[in-house]
Amino acid sequence: MKQKIKEIILENRPDIEDIENAQFITDGIFDSFDIVTLVSEFDKAFGISIDGVKISPKYFNTVDDIVRLVEESKK
DSSP, rough: HHHHHHHHHHHHHHTSSSSSOOTTTTTTTOOOOHHHHHHHHHHHHTTTOGGGEEEEETTSSSSHHHHHHHHHHOO
């Protein structure tokens, strides 16, 4: 799952060089459009529906945060 999430991020933001260590929100890499796009892509790729309440910086700052978000959305 983590690898697929990284692939989706890089498909949408190929300019990210160090995806493993990036802090997408803290470093200002993702804007609101990026997050909306990624939520849509994750929903399609994993057959989930991410709750709007969870669309917040704490779930989008790192790859591991996003993995946690996707895992929680599968339940």
